[in-house]
Amino acid sequence: MSEFVYVDNSNIFIEGKRVSAVESGMAMNIYEAMENKILDNSYKIDFGRLHHFIAGENDNVIKRCVLFGSRPPPNDTLWQIARKAGFEVIVEDRNVANKEKRIDTGIVAAMTKDAYTMADKKEDTITLVAGDGDFIPCVEQLVGDGYRVEVVFWNHASSDLKDACSKFVELNPILNHLAY
Numbered sequence: 001m002s003e004f005v006y007v008d009n010s011n012i013f014i015e016g017k018r019v020s021a022v023e024s025g026m027a028m029n030i031y032e033a034m035e036n037k038i039l040d041n042s043y044k045i046d047f048g049r050l051h052h053f054i055a056g057e058n059d060n061v062i063k064r065c066v067l068f069g070s071r072p073p074p075n076d077t078l079w080q081i082a083r084k085a086g087f088e089v090i091v092e093d094r095n096v097a098n099k100e101k102r103i104d105t106g107i108v109a110a111m112t113k114d115a116y117t118m119a120d121k122k123e124d125t126i127t128l129v130a131g132d133g134d135f136i137p138c139v140e141q142l143v144g145d146g147y148r149v150e151v152v153f154w155n156h157a158s159s160d161l162k163d164a165c166s167k168f169v170e171l172n173p174i175l176n177h178l179a180y
Contacts, residue, residue, distance in 0.1 A: 001123045002063035004114050005054050006107045007087070008130035009069030010100055012050075012171075015131060015154045017043045019175055030156045046180035047085035053174065054127060054152060055086070063124070064114060066090055068107050070100045104130075108138045121146045128165070131157030139164045 018033040020040035027033035055062045067087040079089045092102045131153035142149050151165040155172045162168045
């Protein structure tokens with residue numbers, strides 16, 4: 001039994017800041033935090049703890065664990081930390097408007113390719129650590145083809161994505177455990 005893991009860094013990080021803002025009383029609920037762009041900018045995710053939560057004690061079950069994100073400033077050590085924690089890192093440049101591009105499509109492409117070329121649909125699990133609805137068609141396709149697809153994210157993930165996957169795992173209860 002193997003696991004394939006795909007993480008949208010910006011998605012989990014920004015939404016974690018929103019969840020933390022609610023937990024710390026900066027917003028009454030997640031919808032207020034989203035509507036008013038309220039973030040707890042002191043919240044940071046520990047990649048080692050995230051990797052351990054997803055992979056468990058046995059790293060040997062992880063066949064591929066990929067963290068997708070945008071290129072940080074040159075002095076940022078984020079990707080070095082992620083690599084040390086066990087992630088393969090795929091970094092994309094932002095566009096001229098400083099918008100993140102090619103992250104979701106990169107995740108979808110990697111998940112799909114790996115599922116159909118490396119995964120055993122009877123034995124393996126594909127884990128998506130992201131929560132937006134852009135992933136629904138891919139997840140529906142994989143589940144429809146017999147793959148086990150778990151979504152790990154904050155509770156306010158797309159309800160349609162939660163419905164499409166084989167299992168949803170909520171991160172909210174371990175918000176503080178994932179922080180450093």
